[in-house]
Amino acid sequence: MADKKINLTLKVWRQRGPxxxxxxxxxxxxxxxxxxxxxEMLDQVNENxxxxxxxxxxxxxxxxxxxCGSCGFMINGDAHGPQKSxxxxxxxxxxxxxxxxxxxxxxxxxxxxxxxxxxxxxxxxDRIVQSGGFITANTGSAQDANSILIPKTKADEAFESATxxxxxxxxxxxxxxxxxxxxxxxxxHLALLPQGEVEAExxxxxxxxQMDAEGFGACTSTGACSxxxxxxxxxxxxxxxxxxYLKASINRKEESGGGGDG
Amino acid sequence: xASNFDSRIPGGPLDSKWxxxxxxxKLVNPANKRKHSVIVVGTGLAGASAAASMGELGYxxxxxxxxxxPRRAHSVAAQGGINAAKNYQNDGDSIFRLFYDTVKGGDFxxxxxxxxxLAQLSVDIIDQAVAQGVPLAREYGGLLANRSFGGAxxxxxxxxxxxxxxxxxxxxxxxxxxxxxxxxxxxxxxxxMLDLVxxxxxxxxxxxxxxxTGEIESHEADCVVMCTGGYSNVxxxxxxxxxxxxxxxxxxxxxxxxxANPCFTQIHPTCIPVHGDxxxxxxxxxxSLRNDGRVWVPKNKGDKRAAKDIPEAERDYYLERIYPSxxxxxxxxxxxxxxxxxxxxxxxxxxxxxxxxxxxxDAIKRLGRDKIAERYGNLFQMYEKITGENPYETPxxxxxxxxxxxxxxxxxxxxMSTIPGLFVAGExxxxxxxxxxxxxxxxxxxxxxxxFVVPYTVSDYIANNKVEKVSTSHEAFKAAAExxxxxxxxxxxxxxxRTVDSFHKELGxxxxxxxxxxxxxxxxxxxxxxxxxxxxxxxxxxxxPGDANExxxxxxxxxxxxxxxxxxxxxxxxxxxxxxxCGGHFRDEYQTPDNEALRDxxxxxxxxxxxxxxxxxxxxxxQEELKxxxxxxxxxxxx
Numbered sequence: 001m002a003d004k005k006i007n008l009t010l011k012v013w014r015q016r017g018p019x020x021x022x023x024x025x026x027x028x029x030x031x032x033x034x035x036x037x038x039x040e041m042l043d044q045v046n047e048n049x050x051x052x053x054x055x056x057x058x059x060x061x062x063x064x065x066x067x068c069g070s071c072g073f074m075i076n077g078d079a080h081g082p083q084k085s086x087x088x089x090x091x092x093x094x095x096x097x098x099x100x101x102x103x104x105x106x107x108x109x110x111x112x113x114x115x116x117x118x119x120x121x122x123x124x125x126d127r128i129v130q131s132g133g134f135i136t137a138n139t140g141s142a143q144d145a146n147s148i149l150i151p152k153t154k155a156d157e158a159f160e161s162a163t164x165x166x167x168x169x170x171x172x173x174x175x176x177x178x179x180x181x182x183x184x185x186x187x188x189h190l191a192l193l194p195q196g197e198v199e200a201e202x203x204x205x206x207x208x209x210q211m212d213a214e215g216f217g218a219c220t221s222t223g224a225c226s227x228x229x230x231x232x233x234x235x236x237x238x239x240x241x242x243x244x245y246l247k248a249s250i251n252r253k254e255e256s257g258g259g260g261d262g
Numbered sequence: 263x264a265s266n267f268d269s270r271i272p273g274g275p276l277d278s279k280w281x282x283x284x285x286x287x288k289l290v291n292p293a294n295k296r297k298h299s300v301i302v303v304g305t306g307l308a309g310a311s312a313a314a315s316m317g318e319l320g321y322x323x324x325x326x327x328x329x330x331x332p333r334r335a336h337s338v339a340a341q342g343g344i345n346a347a348k349n350y351q352n353d354g355d356s357i358f359r360l361f362y363d364t365v366k367g368g369d370f371x372x373x374x375x376x377x378x379x380l381a382q383l384s385v386d387i388i389d390q391a392v393a394q395g396v397p398l399a400r401e402y403g404g405l406l407a408n409r410s411f412g413g414a415x416x417x418x419x420x421x422x423x424x425x426x427x428x429x430x431x432x433x434x435x436x437x438x439x440x441x442x443x444x445x446x447x448x449x450x451x452x453x454x455m456l457d458l459v460x461x462x463x464x465x466x467x468x469x470x471x472x473x474x475t476g477e478i479e480s481h482e483a484d485c486v487v488m489c490t491g492g493y494s495n496v497x498x499x500x501x502x503x504x505x506x507x508x509x510x511x512x513x514x515x516x517x518x519x520x521x522a523n524p525c526f527t528q529i530h531p532t533c534i535p536v537h538g539d540x541x542x543x544x545x546x547x548x549x550s551l552r553n554d555g556r557v558w559v560p561k562n563k564g565d566k567r568a569a570k571d572i573p574e575a576e577r578d579y580y581l582e583r584i585y586p587s588x589x590x591x592x593x594x595x596x597x598x599x600x601x602x603x604x605x606x607x608x609x610x611x612x613x614x615x616x617x618x619x620x621x622x623x624d625a626i627k628r629l630g631r632d633k634i635a636e637r638y639g640n641l642f643q644m645y646e647k648i649t650g651e652n653p654y655e656t657p658x659x660x661x662x663x664x665x666x667x668x669x670x671x672x673x674x675x676x677x678m679s680t681i682p683g684l685f686v687a688g689e690x691x692x693x694x695x696x697x698x699x700x701x702x703x704x705x706x707x708x709x710x711x712x713x714f715v716v717p718y719t720v721s722d723y724i725a726n727n728k729v730e731k732v733s734t735s736h737e738a739f740k741a742a743a744e745x746x747x748x749x750x751x752x753x754x755x756x757x758x759x760r761t762v763d764s765f766h767k768e769l770g771x772x773x774x775x776x777x778x779x780x781x782x783x784x785x786x787x788x789x790x791x792x793x794x795x796x797x798x799x800x801x802x803x804x805x806x807p808g809d810a811n812e813x814x815x816x817x818x819x820x821x822x823x824x825x826x827x828x829x830x831x832x833x834x835x836x837x838x839x840x841x842x843x844c845g846g847h848f849r850d851e852y853q854t855p856d857n858e859a860l861r862d863x864x865x866x867x868x869x870x871x872x873x874x875x876x877x878x879x880x881x882x883x884x885q886e887e888l889k890x891x892x893x894x895x896x897x898x899x900x901x
Contacts, residue, residue, distance in 0.1 A: 003538070017812065035537040037648075043542055043763070050761045050816060055808045058815055060330060062503040064543050066644065067428055068334040083647075090647045115474060116813045123451065126331050130443045134436035135395045139315040139713045140386070142393035146350060149404030159397040159422060162429060166333060195395050 004034040006098040010045065012057055013105045018113050018121075024103070027057075034094040038081065039064060039071065041093055057104075059118040066090040066230060069165030072172070073118040074105040079169035079228040087167065087230040107168050109177035111215045122168045124214040125182060131210035132203040133186040135195050154192055161189040163231045170225035170233070176217030181225040183211045184241030185233045191244055201248035208245050263884055264680040267520065267871065271375040271675050276892050277357075280379045283675070284718055288725030295320035296446075298724050299483040301468055303455050303510055305332030307427070307705060308688025309489030310434035311712030317441030319717055324481055325438065326450045326470060328505050333435045336491060336503040337708060340427025341548035341641065343409060343419035344391075344705040346384040351408050355416040357381045364703060365893050367413040367593050368668070368696020369845035369861065371523070371869070374892055375675060376693050383710040388420055390713055394433040398422050409637075410553050411701035413593035413900070419702045424548055424641045430705055434712070453479070455510040456749075456821065457742045458486065458517045458684065465514075465684035466732050469742045471750075473818060476811035478743050478750075480734035484724055485683040487716055488514060489708075492667035492689040494527065496826045496833065497778070498770025500664035501533060501546040507822040508829050511671050511690050519679040520871035520884065522672035522692035524829065525837035528699055528846050529779050530665030531557075531597035532658075534648055535617045544663040545648055547620070548641055549701040552590045554625035554634065555658070557581050557597070559618050563608040569619055569657045580604060588900040595698040595846045595859075596900060598662035602779050603857060605661070612659045621657035662779060666704060668695040668846065669836075672871040672886075676719035677711060680871075683727070685720060687711035692869070697845025750810050753820050758803030762819040765800045769823070769830055772796070777834050782850040786838040793831045800827060832872055832881060839883060842866045863895055 008029040015022030027049075032041050039061050046056035062070040066087040073088065075081035080088045083095050096102070104118060112120040150158075162185070170181035187204055190196030196203075219238060226235045272283040290298065299322040302313040310332060313325040327335060347360040360381040365372055388406070392398065398420050399407040408417040422429040441447035450470070457469040459480070467482035493508035494500035515521045532547045558577045565572060580600055582589045592600075601618045604610060611617050626634050631654060635642070642653045649659070670692040677685050677693065688708040695703065733739075776789035800823065806816045843852040843859035844866070852860040869886040 033538055033540060035650075036540055037542070040540050040542050044540055047761055047763060050805060050807055051759075053805070053807050056816060058813055062329065062334055062505050063336060063339045064504060065339050065545055066647075067425065068329075068336070068338050068503060069331075070329065070334050085643075086647060090644065092647065092650070094650055119813070122330060126333070126439065126449075129333075129436060130439040134440045135393065136440065137390070137393035137437070138318045139311070139390060139437075139717070142386070142389035145348070145388045145392040145398075146405050148392060150400055151404055152400045152402050155397055155400040155404075158395075159399075159429070162397050162422075162432065163425060165428075166331065189397070190395050193395050193397070195393060 005031050006034060006093065006096060008032060008096065009101045011101065011103045012117070014057070014117055015114055016116065018115060022114070032093050034092070036093045037064065037089060038091040038093065039089050057118065058116045061089055064089040067165060069167040072107060072167045072169055074107070074172065076103050079173045080230055085230055085232050107172035109171050109216070111177065111179070112168060112171065122166070124216070125166050125168065125179070127214060128179065128183055128207055128210045129186060132199070132206035133190070135190060136199060148194055150193060158189050158192040161185045161192065161233065161237055164233050165231055167230065169228045169230060171216065173224040173228035174217065175222065175224070176220060178219045179211050179214070179216040180219040180238045180241065181229065181233055183207050184237035187244055188237040188240045191240065200244060201251055204241065204244040204248045205252065264518065264520065264873070266680045266682060267884060267886070269373065269674050269886055271373065276374065276378050279375050280382060287718055287722035290721050290725050292320060296322060298322065299324065300720060301326070301481060301483040301486045302489060303468060303486065304335065304489035304491060305435070305438065306335035306337035306489060306491060306688060307431055307434055307708030308712040309335070310431065310438045311709050312487055312489060312687060312716045313447050314434060314437035314441055315713050315717045316720065317438065317444070317446035319721070320446065323441070323447040324450060324483060325447055326453045326455060328452065328454045328473065330452055332438065332449065332451065333432060335431065336506050337431045337705070338428045339503065340705055341424045341546065342550035343411060343421035343426045343702040344387065344430065345411065345418050345702040346388045346420055346706065347381055347418060348385055348388060350406060351417045353416045355418050359416065360384060360418065362893055363414050364694065364700060365696065366898055367700040368698050369859065369898055370696065370863070370867070370890065370895055371526070371844055371888065372694055372696035373888060374890060379715070380694050380707055380710050383714045384706050386714060387706060387709045391430055391433050394437060396422065396429045396433040409550055410591060412549055412552065412591045412597070413700040419550070421550065424550070424638060427705060430709065434709070454818065455490070456513060456746045458514045459738050459742045460517055460681065461732055461736060461738045464682045464729070467734065467739060469746050471746070474813055476809070476814065478746050480739040480743055482732050482734050482739070484729045485685065485720060487685040487687060487720065488671070488690055489688045489712065490690045492670065493826070493829060494664040494667055496769065496830050497664040497773050498766045499536065499541060499544050501530060501544050504543065507825065509822050509825045512825040512829055514671060514679065514681065514684060516874050517681060518874070519681045519684060520672040520873055521669070521832060522869050522871045523669040523836065524833045524872065525777065525840060525847050526668035526697050526845065527664060528594060528666040528668060529598045529662045531594055531601055531662050532620060532660045533663035533665070534645065535612060535614065535659055535661040545644065546663070546665060547645060547658060547660060549594065551620060551638060551641060554637070555590065555620040555622050556624060557590055557618055557620055559604045559609040559611060569621070585900045592900050593698060593700060598779060599848060601662055617659040617661045619657040620660045622653060623657070626654065666699055668692065668697060668699055672869070676722065677715055678719065678723065683723065685716055687716050697847055750817065753804065753817065753824070754806055754810050756802065756804050758805050760803050760805060762804060762806070762816055762823050765796065765804060766819070766823045766826065768796055769793070769827055773830050773833070777837050780848045780850050781837045783838065786834045789834045790831065790838070793827060793834065797827045800824065835881070836870055836872065840866055840870065861897070867895070
């Protein structure tokens with residue numbers, strides 16, 4: 001841990017409220033230790049702003065361990081910054097060089113309205129989960145956990161999909177602001193498990209419908225989402241979602257058809 | 263003393279208390295449940311599981327969280343695992359053994375009846391989680407896998423790689439979101455509880471600040487369940503998330519809820535050491551790493567050679583040496599204290615000398631790099647991101663850090679506080695871990711409380727108390743909201759020179775030095791002189807820019823720090839009064855010749871529950887005696 005000091009110039013998007021006009025403002029971050037995290041560097045900038053009586057730069061953050069999914073903004077056009085598989089709270093200043101100029105912008109998507117500065121409203125993602133991202137299992141109704149056998153490879157695959165932290169980087173990186181990676185990760189996680197099979201079709205239909213209703217865009221398979229994902233959620237999830245959705249759509253016709261159409 | 267200061271432990275034999283109690287509790291007719299409302303504050307494991315379960319029962323639940331999304335509550339960061347007495351490994355585990363290990367691990371300062379219930383419910387939690395699709399680790403045969411954790415000689419910890427908390431929370435969250443969709447749970451995010459509203463001596467609602475608009479809102483219900491987590495952030499640097507605070511619990515305390523054992527804090531042995539003054543938090547490295555990692559320091563003081571250059575014969579694997587039967591899996595309080603002793607002796611490593619090694623080289627030799635990566639990959643990756651060092655090649659450097667608080671609001675067997683109608687679940691209550699919590703037991707307790715205890719005891723409360731409907735236009739709501747507004751404008755009007763963080767850091771340093779891993783009379787008395795001065799300085803010199811009627815992160819922090827300062831004082835008082843060493847509370851004056859904690863069961867085999875008496879009067883200490891009828895009260899040994 002060789003601690004070095006660097007100086008940076010930050011161009012930060014400042015916007016007072018959802019309906020106000022925003023603009024870039026320039027700040028100097030001086031004497032930044034390379035052992036600091038990116039958010040600690042911003043803390044330092046904010047500490048100086050507060051001392052001068054100015055409003056600090058607002059950004060969402062909480063666990064600072066890369067797991068709660070609160071943090072995230074664009075650094076020079078990259079969601080969560082330049083380091084792969086890393087949330088911005090886990091990004092450390094040793095990834096930057098002395099004298100660099102960094103542009104910080106909030107996630108930009110119709111479905112993620114800006115609240116203030118770098119903070120956006122991602123509750124659309126909650127509503128997607130609410131529409132079907134669960135297994136109906138009331139408390140107390142479960143059988144013994146080991147009565148369901150799940151092959152290790154299946155369980156591991158489901159786990160990989162389940163590690164999504166809901167940060168929204170996939171949406172922000174997508175030129176269409178699509179939420180396919182987020183939605184498909186949840187659909188996959190549950191569809192891969194025997195417990196999730198029962199509701200798989202209803203889940204796929206409802207979650208996709210909600211995703212569209214929230215104003216997220218369409219998927220054109222560029223893969224920017226997965227490339228920017230701090231948890232490396234794979235594109236195969238989207239393929240699985242499409243398959244689940246197609247299967248569910250065909251079955252839905254059979255169910256509701258009922259012979260009336262001749 | 264509050265008439266409600268009664269543990270209400272049901273009679274009968276230990277193993278049938280809960281079953282019998284469930285039968286004795288009153289029920290609410292299914293058709294009537296929708297006429298009753300419950301407020302749940304906090305959406306971590308305890309809060310989300312309580313909200314989901316009560317929503318399923320048919321209650322009208324209002325769930326509040328400070329986060330933008332309930333899925334971001336700090337339970338999400340729990341890494342290593344969750345204990346359950348399934349005995350799937352055929353290694354001699356049982357409900358009684360989990361109960362025994364937990365009581366002993368807590369250094370005999372928890373209630374037998376509560377802990378036994380926790381051990382009983384542990385098995386149901388795993389069933390529930392699997393039914394929800396929580397992807398717990400599995401063996402090739404498709405059965406669930408287990409790992410070992412500290413303070414136990416059986417393998418009973420279920421896990422999802424190093425992300426067990428995240429997966430369990432997403433399970434509880436998805437259950438709750440299903441109830442949001444069904445209309446039984448109403449979600450209020452980005453709201454911070456700033457007061458408890460009482461009518462006719464009962465908890466009837468809360469006052470919250472809407473963190474987006476600054477609006478002070480009033481919400482009413484038949485009763486209130488607080489699941490607002492612990493207070494480790496009183497130390498400023500801790501493994502807790504930035505928004506973790508005592509505020510909700512402290513405001514309830516000021517309304518009459520007793521605060522129990524505030525000095526029982528857990529300093530976790532394996533965290534990434536402090537790097538500098540600008541550090542904002544500390545990062546835990548899961549205790550599960552001690553399954554395969556070996557803890558050591560050089561035998562010689564001031565040995566500055568790189569780890570790989572220190573030969574085997576010159577290394578002291580001190581946990582294996584001192585505690586041969588538990589070795590590296592000694593409980594957290596003991597492992598932390600030993601790390602401190604080694605560093606105090608001058609045998610610490612790294613630039614600051616405030617670290618010990620956690621070394622995986624033997625395990626990598628034995629199992630291969632891939633196996634270690636499969637078990638701990640994400641933790642190794644996190645370590646490397648933070649420190650820039652690769653733990654596959656050089657041993658991790660670790661040091662203890664504040665992590666969990668066993669103390670919290672006092673509750674009876676029903677998890678109800680001394681305020682009727684105010685229930686407290688999860689880390690926010692004091693109930694099950696005594697003076698030290700064993701690893702993988704926090705997730706267990708949060709979910710046991712939320713899924714399986716609170717839904718029953720809340721029903722019993724509602725059935726027994728004919729709670730009249732109230733409206734938020736009631737005088738009590740108006741007065742409480744006014745009080746909150748007045749406090750906020752007082753804070754905003756100080757317009758001093760110092761930032762909120764500067765006060766928080768100063769408090770943290772005082773607490774770490776005087777009420778941290780070891781405490782003594784002189785230091786605690788010194789802290790009790792310094793903290794009131796700090797409080798005065800805070801209220802006369804804090805600077806909060808901006809407006810209270812919009813997003814104002816400095817104001818949010820200021821409200822929390824104001825409460826931490828008051829809590830810090832209570833912690834020191836509690837530590838001073840407890841003239842013994844037990845679990846995480848180590849008083850220098852009370853130790854055995856080989857530096858182990860020396861309990862005083864004659865005088866301190868009790869819970870200390872503090873009653874707030876107003877800002878101008880000292881709090882009053884009450885005692886709940888602890889009886890050990892099923893486990894012999896004995897000196898704790900892990901040797």
